Every structure is written in structure tokens, then in C-alpha cells.
Amino acid sequence: MKALKQALLYVFKRILRVIKGQQYKRLFDASAGKQPCLVAYLPMQNRGWILYFLWRDLQAQFSCIKSVGCEIAGDEAELRQFIGRHDIYVVAMGLKFLDELIEFGVPEKRIVFYHTHVRLGLPLDRIDRLHAVLVLNHFEKELVSMRKVNKERIHVFPAGYDPCLFAGNDQDGVSQQCGERNIDVLFVGRYREGSDGYYHKRKRYGLQVQIVNRLIMMGLNVAILGHDWECCEYSLDQRVRLIDLPHSETPKVYQNSRLVCSVAAQEGGPVSFLEGMASGCLMLSSPTGFPADIQSGELGSWLMPLRADCEAWCMQITMLLSNNELLNEDVFRKRFEILRPAQFSALARQLVSICFSGHHAEMI
Numbered sequence: 001m002k003a004l005k006q007a008l009l010y011v012f013k014r015i016l017r018v019i020k021g022q023q024y025k026r027l028f029d030a031s032a033g034k035q036p037c038l039v040a041y042l043p044m045q046n047r048g049w050i051l052y053f054l055w056r057d058l059q060a061q062f063s064c065i066k067s068v069g070c071e072i073a074g075d076e077a078e079l080r081q082f083i084g085r086h087d088i089y090v091v092a093m094g095l096k097f098l099d100e101l102i103e104f105g106v107p108e109k110r111i112v113f114y115h116t117h118v119r120l121g122l123p124l125d126r127i128d129r130l131h132a133v134l135v136l137n138h139f140e141k142e143l144v145s146m147r148k149v150n151k152e153r154i155h156v157f158p159a160g161y162d163p164c165l166f167a168g169n170d171q172d173g174v175s176q177q178c179g180e181r182n183i184d185v186l187f188v189g190r191y192r193e194g195s196d197g198y199y200h201k202r203k204r205y206g207l208q209v210q211i212v213n214r215l216i217m218m219g220l221n222v223a224i225l226g227h228d229w230e231c232c233e234y235s236l237d238q239r240v241r242l243i244d245l246p247h248s249e250t251p252k253v254y255q256n257s258r259l260v261c262s263v264a265a266q267e268g269g270p271v272s273f274l275e276g277m278a279s280g281c282l283m284l285s286s287p288t289g290f291p292a293d294i295q296s297g298e299l300g301s302w303l304m305p306l307r308a309d310c311e312a313w314c315m316q317i318t319m320l321l322s323n324n325e326l327l328n329e330d331v332f333r334k335r336f337e338i339l340r341p342a343q344f345s346a347l348a349r350q351l352v353s354i355c356f357s358g359h360h361a362e363m364i
Helices: 002-031 050-062 076-085 093-102 138-145 171-179 198-203 205-217 251-255 272-279 310-321 329-342 345-353
Strands: 038-040 069-073 087-092 111-114 132-135 154-156 184-188 224-227 240-245 258-262 282-285 301-303
Touching: 002 076, 038 076, 038 093, 038 345, 050 069, 050 345, 069 076, 076 087, 087 093, 093 111, 111 345, 132 138, 138 154, 171 240, 184 205, 184 251, 184 272, 184 310, 198 205, 205 224, 205 310, 251 258, 258 272, 258 310, 272 282, 272 329, 282 310, 329 345
Parallel strands: 038 069, 038 087, 087 111, 111 132, 132 154, 184 224, 184 258, 224 240, 258 282, 282 301
Antiparallel strands: none
């Protein structure tokens, strides 16, 4: 009986999806010729998430792009309102939200999926029918293509950073500050309670605390930039400097740091890597997200194997800090070249190109 109920529920959902799909098709057909607009789908309860702030930064860039709008929808009703006023593509800001959009009946060809964490084995309903998939590096592009998604519809799309906040093109200013920084190692990211949860496994807070404590014992100045570290469930050395600042005030922390370290096994950026590179810091990271596309040892950036233990991380950190010749004008110049596509203005133009190829992303 239970199996029958589940089967009937499945059939009912599929019928409902078809009916709503026809409704959405009529809505989209009626919107043809209206102002093009990109709409991120991100429910209200997720507005404290990093992707919300990244989308807001993208929205700010669209005020300078002619003819194409940029909005955010918190529920299905709000999404329908945007479809009524604009010719839209919907950006699903995560796998859960992609599933919701498909259940609503939104046509797959009108959905762009921002695939921030490519995880093998998870079901990805109809991903091969989407208009586009955004990934963080070329390795993840290959993984998604194995789902029989045409590579032309898979786009490398970094998390993004603001060059006006983080160093800009002032290469001389960045290089002059390198010898004056008093934070030896900076870790970036909020703390989230629940040591047995998925978030802890992905961020590897336990390993991070081990490395921090070991570096403190070695006499280095270590700081963690992010919210809620006073709630840390691991035994964190009291001498570590905890910094909690609004994002607009974080550039001065990077500019005061010699090396930025990220130990997470999976990252949706990491945003700290982009901001640290732009700020003239040495970089050390797991091979995840944006860093995975940079060869270890180039551009003042190094990668650590996922299986590396605390001792290996600390040895690499001390080796990098002991060499004052790893950063120079040539490195900074090459960094700005590789970072340019990750600037919010470049990402905004890329999205317009992906979704509205007939509209050039001309800046006002």
C-alpha cells in the first residue's frame, strides 16, 4: 500500500509539472520582445548566503549595462511577476533551487544553473536540457560534460571579486606593502556550528584549527577573518586573532596579510582566493574551485593535496613565508591578467552573452 501511494504521488507530481509547464510556456511566449532580464532564484531564507551577496555585486554592474536588467526572486509568485514584465532567464543559485524551478514547471531551456559544488553521484534532473551550466573550473566542466551536457553550454564562471575594493590595478601599491604586513597567515570564512554536519566536512574546520594551533606554537601571527568563530567547537588557541568585519572593511585585512590559506575540500570560490590574489598575498589552497585552474607554484599560488596533513600544510606555509622573492612585479602583472575575467563587471557581461547573445553587453 505504501509503495502504491508513493507511485500515485509521483504520477500526480508529474502531471502537475506538465500542467504548470504549459502555463509557464504561455507566460514566456507572451514575454517575447519585452526587456531582457536575468533573474536569480534564491528564496528569502537563504539571503544570508554568500551567493546572495555575490549576486548583489553582479546587480550593481548591470546598472551600467544597456538594455538588460538584473533582479532576484525569492519565491514562485515573485518569479512569475518578473516573467510578466520581462523576457527572462532564471539563474538557479544552487542544486536545491534548480530542483524547485523544475518542479514549478519553468522550462529547462530558460534556466541557467550555477553549479558551485560539483558532487558525483547526486541526481541532477534534466541538467542536459538546461540553457547553460556555470562551473568554477575546467575540471568541473569535464565532470559536468560527462552528464551528457554539451560542452558549449558549460561555462567557467568564477565566484567574482570587486577590483575597486581589492587593490584594483595599483600594482606598485600592492608590491610596496608586502614587507610591511604583520599577519603571517590569514584564514577566511565564517564558522558554522554542528561538527558532524556536511558543512564541517566540506570546510574541514578540524584540520584548519590543527594548522592554526600549530602555526601559533611555531611563533607565527595567525588571524581568522569571518563571523561566529567565538562559537568554535574545536580547541582553538586563544592567541589566534579573530576578526569580524563588514565585507567593505576586509581589504585592509588582506593588505596586512602575507599569506592567505584555504584548506576546504570543496569551495564555491573560494572568494578569499580571488581577493587575496588581488591584494598581493601569497596563496595556499586545496585544489578546489578557482585555484584548481592555476598551476601550483605559479603566480605566487600553491596547491596542497587533499590528503595532506597538518604537518605538511605547516611545512609548506613556513617554506613560503621564508622566501621573500616569490612575489614580484611580473607575478602581479600576470595575476591581474588571470583575475580580469573574475571581476564582477566581466562576469556580468559573460552572463549577458550566455543568455542574450543578440544583445551586446555595452557599458554605459
